[in-house]
Amino acid sequence: MNVSYLSKRFAEMKKYETDCMNKLMDFAKFLYIQGHLSITEFRNSMKVLEANGAESPAYEMN
Numbered sequence: 001m002n003v004s005y006l007s008k009r010f011a012e013m014k015k016y017e018t019d020c021m022n023k024l025m026d027f028a029k030f031l032y033i034q035g036h037l038s039i040t041e042f043r044n045s046m047k048v049l050e051a052n053g054a055e056s057p058a059y060e061m062n
Helices: 003-014 021-033 039-051
Strands: none
Touching: 003 021, 003 039, 021 039
16 A cells, blocks of 8 residues: 555545645545555555554543
8 A cells, every 4th residue: 555546546536636744644544444455554654654654632631
């Protein structure tokens, strides 16, 4: 799983292109939840996206 594959799938489904790693990370999570990615593909995509600057949002617990 690489960034170009996720970008291509994103553009096909969303009808626009993005180079935002955070959007691609959210999209990879969506694909995993929908059953389009295996756990191995999901984990590998998360590693690649994080290496390219993607960040999960930080949530504050009050």
